[in-house]
Amino acid sequence: MAKEDVSGKTARGNGDRAALEIADLVKEFKPSRSFREKNPERLTERGMHRAVDGVSLQVYPEEVTVLLGANGAGKTTTLACAQGLLAPDCGTVKLLGENPLHASPELRAAVGIMLQDGGLPNAMRPIPLLHHVAKMYTHPASVDELVERLGIASFNGTTIRRLSGGQKQRVSLAAALIGRPSVLFLDEPSAGLDPQSRNVVFDIIREQRKAGVAIILTTHLIDDAQKLADYVYIIEKGKTVLEGTVPELVAGDGTARLHYTLNAHTPAREELLPVGLRGGVELIEHTPYTLGTPGEYELRGPLTPEHLSAFTAALAAHYIMPISLKMEPKTLEDVFLDISGRDIR
Numbered sequence: 001m002a003k004e005d006v007s008g009k010t011a012r013g014n015g016d017r018a019a020l021e022i023a024d025l026v027k028e029f030k031p032s033r034s035f036r037e038k039n040p041e042r043l044t045e046r047g048m049h050r051a052v053d054g055v056s057l058q059v060y061p062e063e064v065t066v067l068l069g070a071n072g073a074g075k076t077t078t079l080a081c082a083q084g085l086l087a088p089d090c091g092t093v094k095l096l097g098e099n100p101l102h103a104s105p106e107l108r109a110a111v112g113i114m115l116q117d118g119g120l121p122n123a124m125r126p127i128p129l130l131h132h133v134a135k136m137y138t139h140p141a142s143v144d145e146l147v148e149r150l151g152i153a154s155f156n157g158t159t160i161r162r163l164s165g166g167q168k169q170r171v172s173l174a175a176a177l178i179g180r181p182s183v184l185f186l187d188e189p190s191a192g193l194d195p196q197s198r199n200v201v202f203d204i205i206r207e208q209r210k211a212g213v214a215i216i217l218t219t220h221l222i223d224d225a226q227k228l229a230d231y232v233y234i235i236e237k238g239k240t241v242l243e244g245t246v247p248e249l250v251a252g253d254g255t256a257r258l259h260y261t262l263n264a265h266t267p268a269r270e271e272l273l274p275v276g277l278r279g280g281v282e283l284i285e286h287t288p289y290t291l292g293t294p295g296e297y298e299l300r301g302p303l304t305p306e307h308l309s310a311f312t313a314a315l316a317a318h319y320i321m322p323i324s325l326k327m328e329p330k331t332l333e334d335v336f337l338d339i340s341g342r343d344i345r
Contacts (some may be wrong), residue, residue, distance in 0.1 A: 019214035026090035053238035112181030165192030
C-alpha cells in the first residue's frame with residue numbers, strides 16, 4: 001500500500017519493482033468522419049486521433065491502483081496496450097518486466113483480466129466454463145470455493161448469453177482469479193451488482209491486495225474508487241492530468257461542502273455570508289423549492305467554522321429552520337468533475 005516518506009510525499013511499492021510500468025504511451029487511430037467533424041482539436045497534423053497522448057503510470061504489488069476518466073478519455077486504450085491487446089505507437093509498456101505484446105506463457109498465466117463486456121463464451125454455463133478455465137493453469141484456485149463465494153451456483157443452469165450484467169460480472173471475476181494472478185485487471189468490477197454481491201467483490205479485492213497482488217481497476221462509480229483505491233490516476237484527453245492517493249487528491253484546495261435542505265427558497269449567497277467570507281464560495285441549487293417539495297442546496301468552497309456560524313445566523317435571521325444540514329469534505333467525485341466537467345459526453 002502507498003505510504004508517506006520523510007518528505008511527506010507518497011512512497012509506493014515498499015521497495016518492490018512496479019508490476020506494470022507505462023512510460024510516455026502514445027496510441028493513434030484513424031478517426032471516423034463524425035469524430036473529425038466534432039473534435040478537430042483532437043487531431044494530429046496527419047489527421048489521426050491521438051487517443052492516448054503520453055500517459056505514464058505505475059502499478060505496484062499490494063496496491064489497488066484506480067484509473068479514472070470520462071468516456072473517450074483514453075483509459076480503455078491505455079489498458080488494452082497494458083494487456084498486450086494493442087501495440088503502442090510510441091512509449092514503453094512493461095508488465096512484470098516483459099513487453100505484454102509478446103507475452104510469454106508464464107506472463108499470461110500470471111495476469112488475470114476481468115472485462116466488463118465480452119470475453120466469456122456465450123453458449124457455456126458458468127461452472128463448466130470455470131472448470132475449463134482451471135485446466136489451463138498448473139495450480140488453479142478452487143473453482144468450488146469461488147462458485148460458493150460469488151453465489152454462482154444459483155444461476156448455473158443459465159448460459160452466459162442469458163445472464164444479467166451483474167451475474168456475468170461475478171463469473172468474469174471468478175475466471176480472472178482462477179489462475180492466482182500476480183497482476184489483476186478489473187474493468188467495472190461492481191457494475192450491475194446488488195449490494196450483497198458488491199460487498200463480497202470488495203472483500204475479494206481487498207484480500208487479493210493483502211495477498212500481494214497488483215490490482216488496476218477502472219470504474220465509473222467514483223464512490224467505489226474512493227473506498228478501494230490506494231492510488232489514483234485521472235486521465236483526460238489522453239493525458240495523465242492528476243495522480244495521488246485519495247487523501248492527497250481531495251485535500252488539494254481545502255474545498256468542503258455544506259449540504260442543506262429547506263422548506264423554503266434559499267437566501268442568496270450575499271444574504272448567507274458577509275463579504276469577507278464569500279471568496280471562493282459557490283451556492284449550488286440542486287433541487288429548487290416548490291410547494292410540497294423541499295429545496296436541496298449546497299455551499300461549496302474553502303469553508304471554515306466562521307462560514308458555518310454566519311450561515312446558521314443568516315437562516316435564523318430569515319426564521320428558516322433547515323430540514324437537514326450536513327457538512328462534508330471534498331470528494332474524489334468533486335475532483336474528477338472539476339477536471340472532466342459536468343456535461344454529458
